[in-house]
Ligand SMILES: NC(=O)C1=CN([C@@H]2O[C@H](COP(=O)(O)OP(=O)(O)OC[C@H]3O[C@@H](n4cnc5c(N)ncnc54)[C@H](O)[C@@H]3O)[C@@H](O)[C@H]2O)[C@@H](O)CC1
């Protein structure tokens with residue numbers, strides 16, 4: 197399980213660790229890891245390479261300047277761009293100069309080419325977007341990266357400057373890195389969109405902080421082995437009823453496909469059986485595709501209600517919520533969700549940004565939801581009393597009474613396709629029937645859903661995924677089979693999560 201901690205938690209842990217170490221030791225640990233990454237991204241040879249270090253006035257700038265000094269000692273031609281010369285990190289700047297590096301003022305600097313650019317503007321002390329001087333420097337770098345030929349690799353120190361470390365919000369100009377080398381622990385802003393889109397390949401440097409991190413993490417990201425452990429196993433004595441029956445209320449004559457997709461993925465969720473309840477024409481379509489499905493009302497261990505049902509004038513959501521079993525409400529069903537929901541059984545809702553905005557009401561818009569995802573998922577939990585899976589580029593799952601939010605690491609923009617949400621609902625609802633909690637069912641389903649898409653992209657890069665394809669690959673076997681895609685001259689470190697290739701972002 198990968199975890200991420202807040203700036204406050206990191207600062208407290210750093211203080212505790214620093215009290216046990218000689219002065220400057222912690223920063224030098226970070227710098228050693230940073231330099232190792234720079235060397236890798238320079239292809240293993242440093243001598244003669246040109247490196248630009250963009251340095252702000254805090255310790256993040258200090259990290260970058262010390263790294264520049266070490267690279268200069270190994271024969272690199274290093275130029276530091278100082279955003280505020282008077283306040284530059286004095287130790288780092290002295291080390292750089294002593295190693296033969298040059299320093300220039302940002303105001304009179306022009307980019308003359310480099311193989312590597314380090315973003316040391318701000319780290320966890322950053323607030324808001326890049327200020328104008330830093331934005332102008334990176335605009336030059338960005339032009340060079342876009343020009344034909346090989347532009348520099350842009351490596352962010354600890355976090356891309358301009359991204360909020362605590363929540364991934366981006367409120368102004370921000371660095372868009374190829375690689376981010378983060379220290380001590382992951383930061384929430386590296387894992388949640390829109391910040392996550394600025395990170396590039398994520399590398400982790402262990403500086404010994406973990407034992408000093410106190411309190412619950414802000415975020416957890418499941419890894420393949422966590423998902424394996426959370427998946428239901430069909431033991432020898434299982435029968436279909438013991439493994440759980442999931443009831444699906446989905447589709448309508450207007451949207452019959454939602455019924456087929458949600459049912460298909462529920463069948464592959466590990467539940468023992470799927471029961472479908474819907475209009476007779478729609479039921480016939482489901483049965484034609486999946487003769488395994490039970491048709492009509494009956495006992496279930498969970499309900500999925502909402503995908504493609506249209507206007508819920510028949511009280512289908514209310515009827516499902518009245519039963520003594522876990523319920524997943526999605527899509528059209530969300531419009532009929534009476535909230536806050538008061539029931540003693542797990543209730544999982546799975547809105548996308550538009551549905552989340554409607555649940556929250558004025559002045560929320562889908563754009564505002566996308567920009568502040570962590571705050572939104574917590575607000576939805578508070579307002580609805582439900583476990584909430586907020587779909588999107590970095591799907592989040594939060595539950596009442598738990599300060600830790602799960603972020604899904606397998607998402608890909610290729611999942612933004614019609615019917616994809618219906619597949620996710622069937623899968624998560626099926627996992628509810630097997631006895632998983634709403635929190636686990638939601639986060640495991642999101643992981644498998646993304647892993648299935650990645651599996652399809654791995655088989656045929658660049659293909660357009662349709663929701664029906666996902667149903668076909670949705671088996672436990674999809675977990676962990678997706679290798680790390682290569683990025684511009686990078687060697688993935690073991691801690692790097694599976695990420696979408698850039699071309700699909
Ligand atoms: N504290 C420690 O022991 C360690 C710190 N490390 C590094 O230190 C960083 C934190 O250093 P600091 O606490 O000095 O903070 P930062 O270096 O992140 O930034 C603080 C400075 O930036 C200014 N600033 C804030 N927002 C800005 C913006 N949008 N544009 C321009 N300037 C802005 C602030 O006024 C302040 O001067 C970490 O991210 C990491 O890189 C590492 O060396 C590991 C050890």
Ligand SMILES: [K+]
Pocket residue numbers: 256315316317318319352353354355356357
């Ligand atoms: K940075």
